Amino acid sequence: MILILTPNIDEHSPEYCQLMRHLSDLPNLELRIHSEQGMEKSLTEVHLIGNTSGLSEEHLRSLPAVEHVVRVSEAYRVLGRHAGDHRAVGFSYQGIRFGQDNLNVFAGLCAVDTPRHVEMMMRALRDCGQVCTRMGAYKPRTSPYSFQGHGKKCLPYVFELGGRYGIKIIAMEVTRESHIDEIHEALEMTGNPTGVMLQIGTRNTQNFELLKSVGRQHEFPVLIKRSYGITLDESLHAAEYLASEGNTKVVFALRGTKTNNCDPHRNSVDFAFVPVVKRLTRMPVCIDPSHSVGTRASGPEGILDIMHVTAQGVIAGANMILVDFHPAPARALVDGPQALHLDQLELFLEDIQIAREAYEKRLELNSRHSFSSERYAQVLAPDVLKTAVTTENVIAA
Numbered sequence: 583m584i585l586i587l588t589p590n591i592d593e594h595s596p597e598y599c600q601l602m603r604h605l606s607d608l609p610n611l612e613l614r615i616h617s618e619q620g621m622e623k624s625l626t627e628v629h630l631i632g633n634t635s636g637l638s639e640e641h642l643r644s645l646p647a648v649e650h651v652v653r654v655s656e657a658y659r660v661l662g663r664h665a666g667d668h669r670a671v672g673f674s675y676q677g678i679r680f681g682q683d684n685l686n687v688f689a690g691l692c693a694v695d696t697p698r699h700v701e702m703m704m705r706a707l708r709d710c711g712q713v714c715t716r717m718g719a720y721k722p723r724t725s726p727y728s729f730q731g732h733g734k735k736c737l738p739y740v741f742e743l744g745g746r747y748g749i750k751i752i753a754m755e756v757t758r759e760s761h762i763d764e765i766h767e768a769l770e771m772t773g774n775p776t777g778v779m780l781q782i783g784t785r786n787t788q789n790f791e792l793l794k795s796v797g798r799q800h801e802f803p804v805l806i807k808r809s810y811g812i813t814l815d816e817s818l819h820a821a822e823y824l825a826s827e828g829n830t831k832v833v834f835a836l837r838g839t840k841t842n843n844c845d846p847h848r849n850s851v852d853f854a855f856v857p858v859v860k861r862l863t864r865m866p867v868c869i870d871p872s873h874s875v876g877t878r879a880s881g882p883e884g885i886l887d888i889m890h891v892t893a894q895g896v897i898a899g900a901n902m903i904l905v906d907f908h909p910a911p912a913r914a915l916v917d918g919p920q921a922l923h924l925d926q927l928e929l930f931l932e933d934i935q936i937a938r939e940a941y942e943k944r945l946e947l948n949s950r951h952s953f954s955s956e957r958y959a960q961v962l963a964p965d966v967l968k969t970a971v972t973t974e975n976v977i978a979a
């Protein structure tokens with residue numbers, strides 16, 4: 583169960599202390615406090631962990647400082663959507679909002695190679711009005727003999743160039759806890775010219791110790807990728823690890839799953855799950871068309887497969903796009919075959935705009951017919967929706 587306290591509650595106030603005394607007397611329950619400083623107010627939640635079936639919601643609601651009580655109906659305690667749950671969706675970072683109702687684009691280098699390429703990328707982004715990018719410094723590679731990323735030595739110039747070209751957030755994968763400290767130090771050293779969104783890659787989705795470390799820090803938001811080899815439910819549980827440690831600034835990325843049935847694409851595109859993740863959780867949903875498709879091939883009409891699947895994700899309501907570009911893909915040290923050319927950036931952004939407008943029209947059409955998912959659940963498919971949100975049967979030990 584989750585108790586949502588009155589906004590801006592002071593933890594030394596008599597009501598708060600009285601509430602805590604009362605809750606601590608309840609037998610066999612662990613209390614976890616989650617506090618978050620929003621733009622305008624601070625919000626505190628008390629999570630009651632253990633068997634809460636005997637507790638009355640009405641009684642809890644009557645306790646001092648309690649504004650709202652949510653009975654947890656989903657396995658994803660913090661990030662999930664629960665019945666009667668009106669908690670805010672999304673977060674802001676560096677003045678940029680991440681929600682389930684808007685869209686941010688992170689186009690950039692899969693891996694940082696040279697300062698010149700970083701600068702060319704940043705300049706192209708600025709010229710197209712972009713303020714976010716991706717830049718890999720730590721690269722987890724299939725072969726130990728492949729380029730592993732420049733690591734911390736490239737961070738100062740990446741951050742400085744980011745600041746120079748007005749980039750506010752750089753998505754950057756980390757594979758161990760010390761990378762977070764290295765990023766933090768490099769940002770300090772360069773005068774915090776930009777922000778960073780830490781990325782958990784598909785190979786580390788279930789690296790629970792890494793998730794706990796990234797979740798324990800609250801400075802940087804996190805982009806966690808769905809693992810390419812496990813169920814969606816297992817990946818959503820992985821995201822919950824971050825939140826259970828206190829970091830709820832989490833975006834969930836779909837990047838395709840591994841199977842040879844999807845050849846000649848690199849992975850099986852799973853963007854049909856955009857609305858599913860939004861229904862099951864309160865996380866904004868990112869799509870990564872580059873790692874899903876893995877090739878710059880195009881159809882006979884000339885449209886790139888990567889742009890087709892991006893449009894498919896956006897028209898289904900995606901909230902973020904992570905996509906590989908490179909000034910000279912043939913010379914890229916990682917994933918060159920899937921990187922788009924810089925002169926395709928404008929086209930890519932305009933194509934997204936078309937898909938986003940189509941999504942907004944679809945929303946408007948749907949609301950005109952007031953054919954909400956709730957009504958759908960009642961009228962047409964009660965069992966289908968129920969099955970989709972019941973995760974207990976697939977939770978691994």
Ligand code: PEP
Binds near residue numbers: 755782784785870873
């Ligand atoms: C990446 O985004 O650079 C990456 C390695 O992606 P993934 O973890 O999805 O393979």
Ligand code: MN
Binds near residue numbers: 873
């Ligand atoms: Mn890559």
